[in-house]
Amino acid sequence: MSHSIAVVGTGYVGLTTGACLSSIGHRVTCVDIDVTKVSSLLKGQIPIYEDGLADLVADGLACGQLDFTTDLVAACESAEFVFLCLPTPAGADGMADLSAIHEVVLQLRGHLRAGSVIVNKSTVPVNSARMVAELVNDPAVSVVSNPEFLREGSAVRDFLNPDRIVVGSDDPVAGERVASLYLGIRCPIVVTDPVSAESIKYFANAFLATKISFVNEAARFCDAAGANVLEVMRGLSFDPRIGGSFLNPGPGWGGSCFPKDTQALLTLAGRIESPLPIVEQAVSSNRQHIDQVVRLITDTTREVGAQKLCILGLTFKAGTDDVRDSPAMQIIEQLEGITPELTCYDPLARTSIPTFATRVGNLNEALDAADVVAILTEWSEFSAIQPDLLLDRMRGRVVIDGRYLLDPTRFIPYGIEIRSIGRQVPK
Numbered sequence: 001m002s003h004s005i006a007v008v009g010t011g012y013v014g015l016t017t018g019a020c021l022s023s024i025g026h027r028v029t030c031v032d033i034d035v036t037k038v039s040s041l042l043k044g045q046i047p048i049y050e051d052g053l054a055d056l057v058a059d060g061l062a063c064g065q066l067d068f069t070t071d072l073v074a075a076c077e078s079a080e081f082v083f084l085c086l087p088t089p090a091g092a093d094g095m096a097d098l099s100a101i102h103e104v105v106l107q108l109r110g111h112l113r114a115g116s117v118i119v120n121k122s123t124v125p126v127n128s129a130r131m132v133a134e135l136v137n138d139p140a141v142s143v144v145s146n147p148e149f150l151r152e153g154s155a156v157r158d159f160l161n162p163d164r165i166v167v168g169s170d171d172p173v174a175g176e177r178v179a180s181l182y183l184g185i186r187c188p189i190v191v192t193d194p195v196s197a198e199s200i201k202y203f204a205n206a207f208l209a210t211k212i213s214f215v216n217e218a219a220r221f222c223d224a225a226g227a228n229v230l231e232v233m234r235g236l237s238f239d240p241r242i243g244g245s246f247l248n249p250g251p252g253w254g255g256s257c258f259p260k261d262t263q264a265l266l267t268l269a270g271r272i273e274s275p276l277p278i279v280e281q282a283v284s285s286n287r288q289h290i291d292q293v294v295r296l297i298t299d300t301t302r303e304v305g306a307q308k309l310c311i312l313g314l315t316f317k318a319g320t321d322d323v324r325d326s327p328a329m330q331i332i333e334q335l336e337g338i339t340p341e342l343t344c345y346d347p348l349a350r351t352s353i354p355t356f357a358t359r360v361g362n363l364n365e366a367l368d369a370a371d372v373v374a375i376l377t378e379w380s381e382f383s384a385i386q387p388d389l390l391l392d393r394m395r396g397r398v399v400i401d402g403r404y405l406l407d408p409t410r411f412i413p414y415g416i417e418i419r420s421i422g423r424q425v426p427k
């Protein structure tokens with residue numbers, strides 16, 4: 001059954017939510033305060049890179065199921081469901097800053113129709129659904145927590161093929177109504193109270209961040225012990241209690257979610273005096289790992305007397321143009337004053353880089369005359385690098401493979417050394 005839905009906020013969560021809900025048959029109006037953004041969206045131009053999203057937006061606009069506006073009240077007053085997909089950045093105190101949610105809810109107060117449901121998708125501290133309910137102060141309007149589990153780069157796929165849908169509400173009927181919006185999407189639905197739903201979101205991200213910190217710690221251990229971290233993780237992966245995904249070592253975790261959400265969770269845990277020492281250690285271990293990558297780069301450039309370093313990859317992972325809290329950007333910042341000439345390349349990153357570095361527009365130019373290359377994002381363009389290309393372009397013969405993309409044994413015959421933390425390479 002088709003429902004009328006307003007989605008407030010057109011970031012990657014809001015836009016994906018709006019476009020996907022319209023694609024499964026609902027009538028959706030997305031709201032944003034940014035006039036320029038809304039007029040671009042109305043023309044089908046989307047401001048971020050997200051696989052498959054532009055097509056869904058175009059389809060939704062073409063069949064009239066999807067609309068965009070800056071008029072918050074007009075979009076929400078007739079809607080049966082109002083999804084809040086607003087930014088919740090880290091505030092000065094480390095907790096999620098809820099001012100955008102406060103402001104929107106206050107503007108909507110008194111304008112929502114009886115029986116409508118506010119659905120909170122933004123990542124918010126526990127108890128926020130109840131806080132929103134108090135702010136709305138209308139017994140005819142329910143509030144439901146429905147956290148998102150979308151990964152940047154595969155957000156559309158994740159929305160339409162989720163591992164689970166979580167719905168938390170003090171009002172079971174409103175919870176059921178929100179769950180029913182996803183009819184046709186086959187996955188387990190976890191119906192619970194709002195505080196548990198909000199906690200699920202934080203603990204899912206904290207668990208995943210901890211898992212990667214653990215893998216990267218294993219990489220550092222393998223380095224010292226003489227083991228191969230990829231073999232170790234392969235050996236772990238067949239145990240269903242461990243699970244085979246999210247076991248890839250890398251240059252550290254980043255992005256718009258893990259750093260912010262682990263910080264918010266730790267701050268909240270401090271406030272309610274229920275410490276989370278494992279999560280604390282996962283955050284600190286991630287910092288240590290990024291430092292270790294910096295050390296590997298600087299030790300290598302010193303060892304070979306490099307005059308030029310090339311960094312490949314700026315985004316926090318492949319498949320996105322987002323550099324928020326990207327390990328690559330943090331590594332570059334730490335190289336200030338200690339790097340030789342530095343050239344960077346990324347196919348998609350939406351960012352400027354510090355003035356001591358130069359960003360170039362293609363891979364060949366980045367590699368030109370480089371003494372050392374460091375790969376920090378797992379773009380397929382970098383996995384496809386062939387020994388010939390490095391021989392043609394580079395001056396030196398060492399590649400630091402922070403993403404374990406290149407098979408070192410293929411490069412040895414060409415005199416090229418591929419170095420990674422925790423991967424032993426036969427000389």
Ligand code: UGA
Nearest residue numbers: 148149150151152212246247248250253254255257316317
């Ligand atoms: C993450 C979660 O995976 C989503 O489920 C969640 O909905 C989202 O945060 C959010 O809270 O909105 P995302 O930030 O897009 O999604 O990125 P991930 O794919 O989870 O990767 C996070 C970081 O971990 C990246 O820096 C990535 O390179 C790193 N990573 C991931 C590894 O180093 N190894 C892995 O095996 C997996």
